[in-house]
Amino acid sequence: MADYIRALEPITTPAQLERTKELIRQFTAPQGLGPxxxxxxxxxxxxxxxxxxYYWLNEMYMNIRIPLPINSNPGMVFPPRRFKTVHDVAHFAARLLDGILSHREMLDSGELPLERAASREKNQPLCMAQYYRLLGSCRRPGVEQDSQFLPSRERVNDxxxxxxxxxxxxxxxxxxxxxxxxxxxxSEIASQILYVLSDAPCLPAKPAxxxxxxxxxxxxxxxxxxxLQQDERNQRxxxxxxxxxxxxxxxxxxxxxxxxxxxxxxTPTVHRAGDRDETNMAHEMIHGGGSEYNSGNRWFDKTMQLIICTDGTWxxxxxxxxxxxxxxVQLLEKIYKNIEDHPAEDNGLPQHHLPPPERLEWHVNQPLQLRFGQASQSVDKCIDDLDFYVYRYQSYGKTFIKSCQVSPDVYxxxxxxxxxxxxxxxLVATYxxxxxxxxxxxxxxxxxxxxTEALEWAKAMCQGEGANVALESDREEEEESRKVKFSIYSKDHLRELFRCAVARQTEVMVKNILGNGIDIPLLGLREASIEVTGEMHELFKDESYNIxxxxxxxxxxxxxxxxxxxxxxxxxxxGYGCSYNPQPEQIVFCVSAFYSCEDTSASRYAKSLQxxxxxxxxxxQN
Structure with a gap:
């Protein structure tokens, strides 16, 4: 609870914090509900x-009712390929699938190496359970709560x-x-993919x-x-x-x-004749581009959807x-590196006489037929609202950051x-x-x-600036008013505040990875209060908790x-979403917001990051 109060200090008002402290005093008293x-x-x-x-899984995923694309499923972009013909597409897909199959065989044989912690109490063994859930698994929707289909861990030969x-x-x-x-x-897998690539465009009826x-x-x-399940073929x-x-x-x-x-x-990084930049590629991976493009060419419940585009984006x-x-990431990078290290010897036309792959035919009744139109509209609306921006900061990367004796992640x-x-x-609650x-x-x-340490440092770094929340139309007037700057703090003092913020961020990070974070225990106490008393304790209805x-x-x-x-x-x-990939001489950020929120802008946040x-x-430096 002391750590919880400390986490609330920079994001709540004094009045909100005082009320929470009083609730905590009642909750943690010897006769209170907390013990x-x-x-x-x-x-x-x-x-x-x-x-x-299961508390965590339900809270993070199974109980959430909003759509998976954009809100939950991440998209990942790999370095684009150069496809000259449709055979190149088929061969590349076949190599990826062959790698997936080899990985499956390794999992079945129990040969997946155990990973160990590389820092902070080094060499502790790490749980590998999630590595076994990637292949052959799927999420299933429920009216009130979703569930998971997970493959059996028992080896099945037949x-x-x-x-x-x-x-x-x-x-x-x-x-x-x-x-x-x-x-x-x-080569046989490639011939099957080639069949799909040639068959799908030639079918007379537009598929559901x-x-x-x-x-x-x-x-x-x-x-x-x-x-859908009312029909046996759909069930299969x-x-x-x-x-x-x-x-x-x-x-x-x-x-x-x-x-x-x-x-x-x-300048956005552009691939293939100036036509598509990395932001465009990310949209394709996250949601498919809408009902007119590839959003129907997906199964968002599936744990892994490999996406290959005919122009080499994948x-x-x-x-x-x-x-x-x-x-x-580790699974796909392993397969990708193997493909890069061992170029295919023969990209000729595969000649095989396997039976063609089975096409799945759906029996769709009239109410479901109507649903496709409604789904198209709601999916397109969600996609139109996504403000997404891939930004490469290229002035420096983790080489410089490490020279400052700071962890790149903390920095x-x-x-x-x-x-x-x-x-x-x-500042706001940050995950x-x-x-x-x-x-x-x-x-x-x-x-x-x-x-609180990050807040004190940020305030000092922005001395004399004021909050920069103006929209583009207000820029000139705002720039004029900010021309006069007063340096209140010396660089040495700013560096000292930075070191304090680094120390606090590092402390919170270490506590979390060693199992002493606050969010999972708070969630446990909240769920326990419902299970023990039948209702949520006042502490978890509190304004500060919601913030x-x-x-x-x-x-x-x-x-x-x-x-x-x-x-x-x-x-x-x-809010904002922001993932980052620190490289030696640059940092790649993926910044997201929603256009429907007037206060947020992915490109403005990227500019502020720069x-x-x-x-x-x-x-x-120095």
């Missing part, structure tokens, strides 16, 4: 592998391994390893875009799924999709209207409830705080995921970067060993 609930959780710990896992390939909204089941004929070669329904709010999709289709190792989406390129709307002075959309980003988190303060004149894999079934807790749980800045480091990046939408309508990183370098 009783704490004991309840201790007893639960003795009885279960991980007392917090089952077929298949993937579902979606092209132009048509779905095909491609068997990669069959009981009667063994594992397909890369069933995949669009998976982009709907969860309760609505659950009811649609129940309607759903089972094939859910049990597939992955879904492979073969896409058409997105139009230029998804390109970056950046700030002056930042990447992934993944459903987040089964695993954190690290497991997904960037403080830059994110400073960027927000420069725009709005205050950064911290891995808790030192514990069995551990996933993440929350590193709260908005600290602390509304993450107006949702962030995460997604470190990649390739020049790749992952992005996602904000977690609240008034300014913040620049003045931090000026403060710390």
């Amino acid at each position: 009783r609930l704490h004991q309840y959780l201790l007893d639960k710990r003795e009885a279960e592998d991980n007392w917090a896992y 089952e077929d391994r298949h993937v579902v390939v979606i092209c132009r909204n048509q779905m095909y089941c491609v068997v990669l390893q069959a009981n009667d004929r063994g594992k397909l070669s890369e 875009p069933v995949g669009l329904l998976t982009a709907e709010p969860r309760s609505r999709w659950a009811r649609d799924r129940e309607m 289709n759903l089972e094939l999709i859910e049990t597939a190792q992955v879904v492979l989406c073969l896409d058409e390129p997105l139009a230029g209207n998804f390109n970056a709307r950046g700030f002056t002075g930042a 990447g992934l959309c993944y459903e987040h409830s089964c695993s954190e980003g690290i497991a997904v 960037i988190q403080l830059a994110l705080q400073l960027a927000h303060y420069k725009l709005y004149g205050h 950064e995921s911290a891995s808790t894999r030192r514990f069995l079934h551990g996933r993440v807790d929350c590193i709260r970067a908005a600290s 602390s749980q509304c993450f107006l800045l949702s962030t995460s480091q997604v470190a990649c060993s390739t020049d790749s990046f992952m992005g996602y939408g904000p977690v609240t309508p008034r 300014d913040s990183l620049d003045i931090m370098r000026d403060l710390l």
